[in-house]
Amino acid sequence: MIGKRLTVLDEADRWLFRTLMLVSIYVMFRGHNAPGGGFAGGLIAGSAFVLRYLAGGVLRVRRSSIVNPTRLIGFGLVIAGVVAALPVALDEPALSSHIWKFSVPVIGDLKVVSSSLFDLGVYFLVVGVVLTVLVHLGSDPLRSEP
Amino acid sequence: MTVIVLAHFLVGSTILAVGRKGPRLAVTSGVLVLLASFVSMIALGRRDTPARDTWAWIDDLGLSIDLRLDGFATVMVLVVSGLGALILAYAASYFDHDRTFTRFAGVFVLFAGAMTGLVLSADLFTMFVFWEMTSIFSFLLIGLDDRSEKARKSALRALLTTGMGGLALLGAVALFQVGAGTTSFVDLAESPPSGALVNAALVLVLVAAFTKSAQFPFHFWLPGAMAAPTPVSAYLHSATMVKAGIVLVARMAPIFGDREFWRWSIVVCGGLTMMIGGLRALKQNDIKLLLAFGTVSQLGFMMILFGLGTPSLTYAGVAHLVAHAVFKAGLFLGVGVVDHTFGSRDITVLSGVGRRMKWLAALAAANALSMAGVIPLLGFATKEKALVGLIDADDYVGGLGFVALVAVVLGSAVTVMYTLRFFVGTFGRRSGATDSEIHHGPGWLLVGPIVLLAGISLVGGLFPGALGDLVRGPAKSLDAAAKGYLVLWPGINAAFLTSLGILVGGLVLWRVTRSRSWSRTLPISGERAYDMTYEGMLSGSRRVTAVSQTGSLVVYLVATMLVVLASLVVALARSGDLSVTGTVVADSWQQGLIVFSVCASSIALVVVRHRFVSAALLGVAGFGVAVLFALHGAPDLALTQLLVETLTLVVFLLVLRQMPRRFDAAPSWAPRAFRLGVSLVIGAAVALFSLKVFEARDAVSVGDEYAVLAKPEAGGRNIVNVILVDFRGFDTLGEITVLATAALGVVSLVRMAQRHRRFHVDGEFEHEGQVTT
Numbered sequence: 001m002i003g004k005r006l007t008v009l010d011e012a013d014r015w016l017f018r019t020l021m022l023v024s025i026y027v028m029f030r031g032h033n034a035p036g037g038g039f040a041g042g043l044i045a046g047s048a049f050v051l052r053y054l055a056g057g058v059l060r061v062r063r064s065s066i067v068n069p070t071r072l073i074g075f076g077l078v079i080a081g082v083v084a085a086l087p088v089a090l091d092e093p094a095l096s097s098h099i100w101k102f103s104v105p106v107i108g109d110l111k112v113v114s115s116s117l118f119d120l121g122v123y124f125l126v127v128g129v130v131l132t133v134l135v136h137l138g139s140d141p142l143r144s145e146p
Numbered sequence: 147m148t149v150i151v152l153a154h155f156l157v158g159s160t161i162l163a164v165g166r167k168g169p170r171l172a173v174t175s176g177v178l179v180l181l182a183s184f185v186s187m188i189a190l191g192r193r194d195t196p197a198r199d200t201w202a203w204i205d206d207l208g209l210s211i212d213l214r215l216d217g218f219a220t221v222m223v224l225v226v227s228g229l230g231a232l233i234l235a236y237a238a239s240y241f242d243h244d245r246t247f248t249r250f251a252g253v254f255v256l257f258a259g260a261m262t263g264l265v266l267s268a269d270l271f272t273m274f275v276f277w278e279m280t281s282i283f284s285f286l287l288i289g290l291d292d293r294s295e296k297a298r299k300s301a302l303r304a305l306l307t308t309g310m311g312g313l314a315l316l317g318a319v320a321l322f323q324v325g326a327g328t329t330s331f332v333d334l335a336e337s338p339p340s341g342a343l344v345n346a347a348l349v350l351v352l353v354a355a356f357t358k359s360a361q362f363p364f365h366f367w368l369p370g371a372m373a374a375p376t377p378v379s380a381y382l383h384s385a386t387m388v389k390a391g392i393v394l395v396a397r398m399a400p401i402f403g404d405r406e407f408w409r410w411s412i413v414v415c416g417g418l419t420m421m422i423g424g425l426r427a428l429k430q431n432d433i434k435l436l437l438a439f440g441t442v443s444q445l446g447f448m449m450i451l452f453g454l455g456t457p458s459l460t461y462a463g464v465a466h467l468v469a470h471a472v473f474k475a476g477l478f479l480g481v482g483v484v485d486h487t488f489g490s491r492d493i494t495v496l497s498g499v500g501r502r503m504k505w506l507a508a509l510a511a512a513n514a515l516s517m518a519g520v521i522p523l524l525g526f527a528t529k530e531k532a533l534v535g536l537i538d539a540d541d542y543v544g545g546l547g548f549v550a551l552v553a554v555v556l557g558s559a560v561t562v563m564y565t566l567r568f569f570v571g572t573f574g575r576r577s578g579a580t581d582s583e584i585h586h587g588p589g590w591l592l593v594g595p596i597v598l599l600a601g602i603s604l605v606g607g608l609f610p611g612a613l614g615d616l617v618r619g620p621a622k623s624l625d626a627a628a629k630g631y632l633v634l635w636p637g638i639n640a641a642f643l644t645s646l647g648i649l650v651g652g653l654v655l656w657r658v659t660r661s662r663s664w665s666r667t668l669p670i671s672g673e674r675a676y677d678m679t680y681e682g683m684l685s686g687s688r689r690v691t692a693v694s695q696t697g698s699l700v701v702y703l704v705a706t707m708l709v710v711l712a713s714l715v716v717a718l719a720r721s722g723d724l725s726v727t728g729t730v731v732a733d734s735w736q737q738g739l740i741v742f743s744v745c746a747s748s749i750a751l752v753v754v755r756h757r758f759v760s761a762a763l764l765g766v767a768g769f770g771v772a773v774l775f776a777l778h779g780a781p782d783l784a785l786t787q788l789l790v791e792t793l794t795l796v797v798f799l800l801v802l803r804q805m806p807r808r809f810d811a812a813p814s815w816a817p818r819a820f821r822l823g824v825s826l827v828i829g830a831a832v833a834l835f836s837l838k839v840f841e842a843r844d845a846v847s848v849g850d851e852y853a854v855l856a857k858p859e860a861g862g863r864n865i866v867n868v869i870l871v872d873f874r875g876f877d878t879l880g881e882i883t884v885l886a887t888a889a890l891g892v893v894s895l896v897r898m899a900q901r902h903r904r905f906h907v908d909g910e911f912e913h914e915g916q917v918t919t
Contacts, residue, residue: 032862035781037870043789050796070893073886084879099861113861115871118878122871125882129889130793136896137800 006055013055017064020048028123029116038119042126049131058139061131069131076125083118147190147213147266148199150183154259162252169247173238176255180231183262184224191220196623198268208323211275212330214268217623221464221616222265222393225471229385230258232595233475237377239591240482246290250375253290257283261386265393270322270329273394274315277358280387281308287382288374300370303676307367311357311391314350321347335401348402351394352411359391359445362419366673369426369438376485379434380478384441385471392448396463399455400625409546412453417553419446424560428659433491433572434481437474440517440564443557444470450550451532456542458535461621461630466528468617469516469606473525476513476599477568480506483592484572488582493571498581500573506593507573512600516607518565518652519558519645523607526645527614527632529558533641535630555648562652563659610634704821707828714831718838726837737777744770755809761798765791782866 028041053061067075087098098114157179165172190197196216203209215223234254241247260279267273282305289301322329325343355361360368371383382388395412402408423443430436448470451463483506484499485491500507516525536554539547575581606613614632621628636642718724732738747766754760768791776784852865852873862868870878 031864031867032871033864035785035864035866037782037864037867039870040782040785040789043786043793047789047792050793070890073889077882077886080879080882084875115862115868115875118871118875119867122878122882125886129885132889133797133892134800136893137797 009051009055013052017048017052020051021045024048024123028119031119032113032116038122039126042123043130045123045127046130046134049127049134053134053138058135061134061138065131069128069135072128073125073132074128076121076123076128078121079124080118080121083114083121086114147197147215148201150186151213151259151263151266153179153182154255154262158252158254158256158259160252161248161255165248165252169251170238172248172251173234176251177231177234179255180227180234180258183227183258184231187215187220187223187227190215191217191223200268208328209271210269212268212272213263213266214332215266217620218393218396218464219266219623221468221620222389223262225389225468226258226261226265226386229471229475230254230381232598233377233381233479235591236479236482236595237375239589240377240486241375250287250290250378253283253286254378254381257287257382257387261390264390268331270315270331271319274312274319277315277354277390278309278312280382280390281305281312281358284308284371284382284387287378288371290374290378294373297373300367300373303680304367304371306680307357307364307676311354311364314357315354315394318347318350318354321350331397331401338401344402345405345407348398348405348408351398352408355391355394355449356415357391358394359388359449360419360442361391361415361446361449362422363415363675365419365423365442366676368442369435370673372432372434372438376434376478376482379438380475380482383438384474384478388441388445389448389467389471392445392452392463392467395449396452396460396624399453400460403453403455409454409543413450413546413550413553416446416449416453417550417557419443419449420553420557421446421560424557424564427564428560428567431492431494431571433484433493433568434478436493436564436568436571437477437481440561440568441474443561443564444474444517447532447554447557450554451535454539454543454547454550455625456535456539457625457627458538458630459532460625460628461618462528462531462535464617464621464624464628465531465613465630465632466525468613469524469528469603472599472602472606473513473516473523476596476603477510477517479592479596479599480510480513481572483588483596486592487584487586487588489585490582493567494576496572496582497574497576497579501575502581502584506596509596509600510573511569512604514565514569516603518562518649520649521607522604522634524603524610524613525607527607527610527634530636530641530645531630531632533644534636534639537640537644555644558648559652559655562649563656566653566656608634700821704824707824711824711828711831714828714835718831718835721838721842724834724838726834727841729837734777737774740770740773740777744774757802757805757807757809758799760809761795761802764798765795768794780866782864 024041024044026041027036027044028038029036031037031041049061049065052064065072099112157175161172161176196214196219198215199211199213201211203211234251237250237254241250257280260276260283264273264276264280267276285301285305288304289297291297319329321343322334322339325341325347326334326339328334357364368383368388372379374383399408420443423439423441423446427436427439427443430439448463448467451459451466481491484496487503488496488499490496512523516523519525519529532554533551536547536551539550543550610632611634614630618628618630621630732741744767747763747770751760751763751767754763769788772784772787772791775781775787849865852869855873856862856865856868859872862872
């Protein structure tokens with residue numbers, strides 16, 4: 001923790017963290033057709049963690065992320081890499097897009113584009129990077145604090 | 147063929163992975179693979195047209211893996227696999243089955259695979275690939291005893307020396323590809339190219355061959371390689387790997403051997419190698435080292451035979467290569483038995499070994515006499531052939547043939563001397579010394595291979611015609627003009643008399659010099675030159691690093707800025723016209739306001755001395771830019787910029803709390819003025835450049851095209867996003883990789899700082915550090 005615990009931050013964290021996470025996921029998915037995308041979504045999720053860090057320090061951030069941040073980076077990179085490389089296996093140029101359309105009973109018509117999956121990889125990676133930096137630079141001051 | 151080579155790699159890696167559970171089974175499977183290779187290559191090699199496997203690799207560059215089993219390749223594969231099987235079987239009994247044994251067996255089989263691939267290579271590129279593999283496996287085998295510093299050092303030395311040759315070979319591959327359009331031996335032979343590039347390539351080929359085959363001045367790594375266990379020395383460093391350079395020269399000499407510089411370097415280096423190797427063998431007390439220097443000497447001999455490449459010398463070369471592989475491996479294995487049985491390899495310690503083990507002395511005698519070239523052993527017939535070829539070489543190479551002949555005669559006389567030193571020293575009795583004790587007797591696996599090899603040396607010498615017929619085809623596959631035959635009794639002719647002279651001379655010189663100790667060392671030696679180069683490179687690079695990497699952020703920044711400035715100035719100067727037209731001060735009053743605040747915060751940023759304040763001012767500038775993006779109708783950019791700016795600010799604050807609150811006191815005026823000057827100039831240059839760039843546009847904006855394509859091609863309406871994930875997806879992939887690398891960099895830097903503190907500052911912080919890591 002950097003300074004004293006503040007009620008304002010505690011409350012903001014409690015109310016805003018989940019909201020921000022939801023918003024980040026929304027921003028990521030709408031990215032294909034409206035402003036947003038994996039990068040922006042990942043940054044929003046990252047800022048949710050920053051808020052949590054400011055309120056409760058590294059320990060609370062660690063407790064709220066299920067996976068190791070460094071693994072998250074790898075996970076995102078692998079998704080993006082696989083999505084990019086998969087068309088090569090199908091004898092197409094790398095990163096070719098595929099569009100699938102479904103119609104799901106209640107929700108209606110759904111369109112999935114393979115490049116959205118690529119964006120998902122970017123999202124995970126960006127969240128992982130922010131978390132990694134936060135956890136490592138945020139903890140254990142390199143100089144002792146009085 | 148490919149299957150055979152791959153089988154080696156499969157079995158070898160399997161042994162490395164799971165061989166520990168059953169060392170006996172591991173060795174058996176390794177021997178079986180080598181035998182399978184031996185048998186199948188005999189079957190394949192009998193065909194009239196050479197078998198050939200070609201696997202395309204990178205078509206655009208003309209690179210492929212190309213294997214071809216012509217006559218010479220067949221002989222070499224038989225040597226590699228036949229001796230490999232014998233020596234691996236021998237090793238099963240030689241080694242204790244300890245932790246290094248399975249590693250030895252696995253790498254040994256891997257090496258055999260790489261060597262098989264090397265001799266099968268039909269082009270220089272394929273050869274290069276296998277060439278490097280053999281260097282690496284040799285490194286692993288020399289350093290098998292990884293707890294011995296000497297072994298590690300020798301392994302590294304061998305790797306660096308042969309690795310340098312590998313680089314030279316790669317250079318030769320590139321030069322041939324550019325200068326001749328092909329690296330295939332067959333294509334090169336069909337239409338021999340010429341020109342400066344080809345000559346440069348040939349020089350590189352010679353460097354590669356000389357390093358690999360331990361020729362002067364690169365001969366020093368081979369004796370060092372004797373740190374390896376004896377079976378390794380017998381196989382890699384006498385029979386197979388060191389022949390790789392010879393194989394390369396053998397392939398090239400018939401095509402390019404008529405160049406003067408080629409012949410001269412071959413004869414000079416080969417001759418010197420032959421002499422130096424032999425003379426240094428005379429100084430050795432360790433019989434294994436003695437044999438190693440003997441190998442160096444013999445390699446020089448073969449280099450001359452193949453390198454001059456006259457028809458009869460090529461033939462003699464192939465024959466002697468086989469003879470040498472047999473007798474030298476036999477001798478090494480004999481040394482292994484002596485070492486194993488009596489616990490020493492030192493001729494000043496050993497005494498009466500011949501009386502204790504008469505049969506071993508007899509077997510070693512057969513191989514040693516073959517090495518010295520005594521009738522009626524195989525080495526006599528092949529060396530005889532070489533002498534005949536050298537005496538006749540005048541017709542092809544003029545006076546150089548005589549030089550080569552003198553070198554070979556002198557070298558052979560020294561060979562006779564060190565053979566005597568080896569044999570008498572090992573098996574004879576020293577006056578006043580008690581006979582050495584037998585520690586534990588050798589098993590049949592240790593003896594069997596030696597019996598076989600000595601048998602080949604003897605029977606091959608008694609009936610040389612058979613071997614002579616066998617190697618004629620292989621010699622012709624190198625050079626269609628190659629000719630010759632081997633005989634037991636050549637009759638009294640010039641070559642025979644020379645041979646006799648060599649033997650008598652060697653014997654007399656040995657008697658005369660026997661009691662003299664050869665302690666004088668030359669002022670320069672290959673080892674010392676190597677060590678000095680190695681140390682020099684290390685300390686030199688340290689010095690360069692110290693000069694170029696000062697660790698001062700200011701220096702780095704100024705250097706970067708100056709480079710940027712130089713490129714901008716060049717670009718502006720080339721356009722010639724510095725006038726700017728059509729500039730609008732601001733599109734709207736909001737824009738003007740934001741630009742004003744961005745500028746104001748930037749100027750304030752330079753002036754303040756408080757770190758936190760400057761970080762905040764940086765944030766103001768960043769947010770201002772985000773608003774500018776939004777005003778220009780780029781919501782995506784604005785959103786991302788806003789978020790990045792927020793997070794950067796947080797990261798800044800996290801780092802800044804570890805640092806002093808204020809910047810360092812201002813340095814004296816001179817460096818300050820310099821920095822200020824650099825900043826102002828670069829600022830002006832960037833501003834001018836940006837303005838000019840907008841004017842200079844003459845191509846159609848790519849955005850229009852993307853806007854049309856976004857929906858049908860990528861199924862998205864947000865063009866920015868579609869560009870990121872689809873049209874320019876590779877860029878994004880690269881960027882996120884950079885991001886990931888940067889994050890990992892942060893992790894390792896923080897960990898390093900923590901570790902540093904835990905070691906260097908008193909225990910007060912120790913607790914903290916452990917909690918977080």
